[in-house]
Amino acid sequence: MITEKKILRLLFFLAIYLSCLNINAQNYPIVYQLKTYYSTSLTMRIDVVTQHLGKFILTPSRFWLGDNRPRKTVFCADDGRAIIYNRPETCRLISWEISFYREPMEGLGGRSKGEYYFNNNQWLLKESNNFPRFENYPNALVCINAKNCVPLPEDKPINGELFLIWGKTPTTTRVNNLTFNFFTDKLAESIDKQALLNTMVPHLEYLNKLFNYSNPNPIKVVMIAKNDGDFKDAGGTAADDAFLINYYVKNGQLMTDWEKKFIGIFLHEYVHIITPCNKYPRWACESLADYYSYKALTNGEVNTKALVLWGKYKDIDPNYQLGLYAMDQRYKQTGSWEFYKLFYLKGASFWNELDLLLHKKNQNLDNFIPLITIDPSSKQIELPKAFTDKMIEILGEEDFKTLTHYYL
Numbered sequence: 001m002i003t004e005k006k007i008l009r010l011l012f013f014l015a016i017y018l019s020c021l022n023i024n025a026q027n028y029p030i031v032y033q034l035k036t037y038y039s040t041s042l043t044m045r046i047d048v049v050t051q052h053l054g055k056f057i058l059t060p061s062r063f064w065l066g067d068n069r070p071r072k073t074v075f076c077a078d079d080g081r082a083i084i085y086n087r088p089e090t091c092r093l094i095s096w097e098i099s100f101y102r103e104p105m106e107g108l109g110g111r112s113k114g115e116y117y118f119n120n121n122q123w124l125l126k127e128s129n130n131f132p133r134f135e136n137y138p139n140a141l142v143c144i145n146a147k148n149c150v151p152l153p154e155d156k157p158i159n160g161e162l163f164l165i166w167g168k169t170p171t172t173t174r175v176n177n178l179t180f181n182f183f184t185d186k187l188a189e190s191i192d193k194q195a196l197l198n199t200m201v202p203h204l205e206y207l208n209k210l211f212n213y214s215n216p217n218p219i220k221v222v223m224i225a226k227n228d229g230d231f232k233d234a235g236g237t238a239a240d241d242a243f244l245i246n247y248y249v250k251n252g253q254l255m256t257d258w259e260k261k262f263i264g265i266f267l268h269e270y271v272h273i274i275t276p277c278n279k280y281p282r283w284a285c286e287s288l289a290d291y292y293s294y295k296a297l298t299n300g301e302v303n304t305k306a307l308v309l310w311g312k313y314k315d316i317d318p319n320y321q322l323g324l325y326a327m328d329q330r331y332k333q334t335g336s337w338e339f340y341k342l343f344y345l346k347g348a349s350f351w352n353e354l355d356l357l358l359h360k361k362n363q364n365l366d367n368f369i370p371l372i373t374i375d376p377s378s379k380q381i382e383l384p385k386a387f388t389d390k391m392i393e394i395l396g397e398e399d400f401k402t403l404t405h406y407y408l
Contacts, residue, residue, distance in 0.1 A: 007366060009252060028151070029053065029139065029140075029141050030047065030134050030137050030139070030141070031049065031286065032143065032152065033049075033146070033344065034143065034144045035145060036123070039122070040106045042101070042102070042117055042160050043099055043100070044123070044129075046095060047094075047095045048093065048095070049092070049093050050091055051093065053090040054090065055088045055090050056090075056135070057087065057088055058074060058086070058352075059086060059132065059133045059134070059223070060086060060092070061127070061131045061132050062127060062131070064135070064161065067113050067128045068335070069113070069129050071129070072096040072098075072129070072132060074094050074132060074183060076092075077093040078091055078092055086090035089213045093304050094104050094212045098130055100116055100117040101117065102117050102119075103224070103338065104114070106226075107222045107225040107226035108226065108229050109226060110236040110244050110246040111235055111236070113263040115130070118224075120168065120186040121167050121168065122166065122167035124201070125165075126161060126239075127153070127161040127162035127163075133155055136333075140152040140381065142164070144164065148167075150162070150164070150167070154220075160239045161240075162179065162239065163220070163239035163241075174203070175197045176201065178208075179216075179217075180219050180221050181219070181220050182191070183220060183222045184222070185224050185225055187249065187254070188224075190352055191247075196263075199263070202299045203296040203297060205294050205295075206295075206299050206300045207267070208274065210300075210366055211271075211275045213274035213276075219273060220242035222244040223247055224245070225248075225249045226246040226249070228249065228250045228255050234371065235270040236266075237267065237269070239275070243273060245266055246268055247261075248262075250331075252318045254396075259391055263297075264293055264294075267292075267293035268289045271288070271289040271292050277339065277365075279376065280374060281380055281381050281383065283324045283325070283327060283328045284383070286340070286344055286370070287344065287350065287351060288351060290306065290343075291306050291348040291352055294306055295355075296351075301308045302356060306349045306352035307349050307353060309345060309348070311345060314345075319339065320345075322339075323408045324343070324346060324350065325381050327339045327343065330402070347407075349407070350407040354403060355402060357399065357403065361394050363394055370388060383389075383408070388400070388404075
C-alpha cells in the first residue's frame with residue numbers, strides 16, 4: 001500500500017518536472033509515469049496518480065486488430081485491489097505492469113506485436129493494449145523514467161498510435177528540410193545513416209511534393225535486424241511520427257542487397273507518415289503506400305513492379321481471388337494477416353494498372369489522390385464516388401468497370 005507522503009511527493013516532483021518542460025499540468029490531468037525496475041530490464045511499472053480526480057472510470061486501452069492480448073490488470077495502490085473497468089472507482093494511485101521480451105536471435109519482425117528490449121539496452125513500447133484510458137479525460141501525458149514526456153494521442157479514429165523507444169541517444173540525420181532520428185539495434189549501429197538517407201533524396205522529394213508534406217518535427221526511425229527468408233511479421237510499421245523497419249541479415253551479417261530491400265520498406269512506411277492511413281479506406285491506405293513506394297523508386301515515373309509481383313503470386317491462394325472490398329471485410333472480421341497482406345499485392349497492382357490506363361489518356365494518378373480521401377470516422381471501404389466518377393469520365397465506363405470488377 002502507498003502512503004500519503006509518497007503520493008504528495010509524486011505530485012510535487014511531477015509538477016516541477018512538467019513546469020521545466022513548459023507543460024501546463026492543468027491541461028494534462030492524467031500522467032502515465034513509466035518506470036523500469038532496476039532488478040530487471042524486462043518489467044516496467046506504470047503509475048497514474050488519481051487522487052485529484054475523485055471518482056473516475058477506467059476504460060480499456062485502444063488496441064489494433066490482431067492484438068488479442070487480454071486487458072491489463074490494474075491495481076489500486078491504497079489496498080492492492082484490482083480496479084474494475086467501466087465503473088466508478090476511487091483510489092489515490094493506480095498501477096500496472098508491462099512485460100518486455102528480449103530481442104530474439106533470429107531478429108524481430110517490424111510488424112511484431114508486443115514490447116521488446118533490444119540487445120543494446122533500448123526499450124520499445126507500443127500503445128496497443130498498454131494504456132487504459134480515463135473516461136472524460138482525453139488529455140494525457142506519458143512520461144518515461146521522469147526524463148521525457150509526450151502526449152498520449154486522443155482516442156479518435158484520426159489519431160495514430162503512440163510509439164515509444166528509449167535507452168540510447170539516437171543518430172540524428174538531415175536531408176533538405178527533414179530530420180530523422182535513427183534508433184537501432186547493435187548490428188545497425190555501424191551503418192552510415194546519413195549516406196543511406198542521401199541515396200533516397202530524390203525519392204523523398206517526389207513523395208513530399210506529391211502529398212504536399214513538410215514537417216519541422218523529427219521523424220523517429222527504428223532499425224531492427226531480421227533474418228533473410230524469415231518473413232513472419234517482417235517489414236515495418238508506422239505511427240504518427242515514427243516507424244519501425246527491418247533490415248535483413250544472414251548469419252549475423254548484413255545481406256549484400258539489404259540496402260535495396262530496406263529502402264523499399266522505408267519508402268512504404270514514409271508514405272504512411274506523410275499521409276496517414278485514416279485518410280483512406282483501409283485497403284487503399286496500404287496499397288497506395290506500396291504502389292507509391294515503387295513509383296518513388298523511379299522518381300515518379302510509372303513502372304510495372306506492382307503488376308509483376310501480383311502476376312507472380314495471384315494464383316497461389318484461393319483467397320487471392322477475392323475483391324479488395326471483400327478482403328477488407330474479412331480482415332475486419334478476423335484480424336488475419338492472410339487477408340491484410342493482399343492489400344499490398346492485389347491493391348498495389350490495382351493502382352499500378354489504373355495509373356497505366358490513365359497515362360494512355362495523358363493523365364496521372366498523382367493528380368487524383370485528393371479524391372480518394374474519406375472522412376476518418378466513416379470507416380468507409382469503397383472508393384469515394386467523386387474519384388470513381390472522375391475515372392469513368394477519363395477512361396470510359398466500360399474500361400473502368402472491367403478493371404474494378406477484377407480488383408475490387
